[in-house]
Amino acid sequence: DQQVKQNSPSLSVQEGRISILNCDYTNSMFDYFLWYKKYPAEGPTFLISISSIKDKNEDGRFTVFLNKSAKHLSLHIVPSQPGDSAVYFCAASMGSNYQLIWGAGTKLIIKP
Amino acid sequence: DAMVIQNPRYQVTQFGKPVTLSCSQTLNHNVMYWYQQKSSQAPKLLFHYYDKDFNNEADTPDNFQSRRPNTSFCFLDIRSPGLGDAAMYLCATSRASVYNEQFFGPGTRLTVL
DSSP: OOSEEOOOSEEEEETTSOEEEEEEEOOTTOOEEEEEEEOTTSOOEEEEEEETTOSEEEETTEEEEEETTTTEEEEEESSOOGGGOEEEEEEEEOTTOOOOEEOOOEEEEEEO | OOOEEEEOSEEEEOTTOOEEEEEEESSOOSEEEEEEEOTTSOOEEEEEEETTEEEEOTTOOTTEEEEOSSSSEEEEEESSOOGGGOEEEEEEEEOGGGTTSOEEOOOEEEEEO
16 A cells, blocks of 8 residues: 555656656655655655645755645755756655655656 | 765675675764665665664565664675565665654665576
8 A cells, every 4th residue: 555656657847947746645644754866876865855734845946845635745846957857756754653655756857 | 975885786696595785874873774676666664773773664574684783884684585676775874863864875786686
């Protein structure tokens, strides 16, 4: 049973435009959500996170939005740059449980 | 630079032949994790250590074992690799206080022949 779903395996966006990556979850007990970015031949790197008490968190070009009623979060990248081409993973956690529940990732391709 | 190092980056083994993957960290984090990731799938947590306390996920096969001799090093032992164990193995670390912000190594790609 996939508790965290990223329904788009890939997404192609023109350089300079907005990239929107989506993530849905099923467990209402999740209270912290994260986005990780992964380049080929490297491990994932932490990008941005959001607590369930917030609905938005911004860090430079990256903004994460959380809609708890819809059990949905999204990552916005504005403007998109070629270096943003990577696989993006959404992950969720609950309480003091050390386990992160991961989505399967979305491959973002930024076209010049 | 503080980092998480995994060796080897690529490992080829034969069906049933034991293999050990290693991970070291210079971040001095208390928590270390081992994940298995198969192509186009989410990373799957196998186990984690909080200092020397070992925590096995319920669905991690007995074929997978781990050792953490000190803060800096952690090993993943696969006692009898099967074809289904071919995957990327990722090591990660975190501080106990911010456990969900994990720092990953580059991974070891395991091939089983």
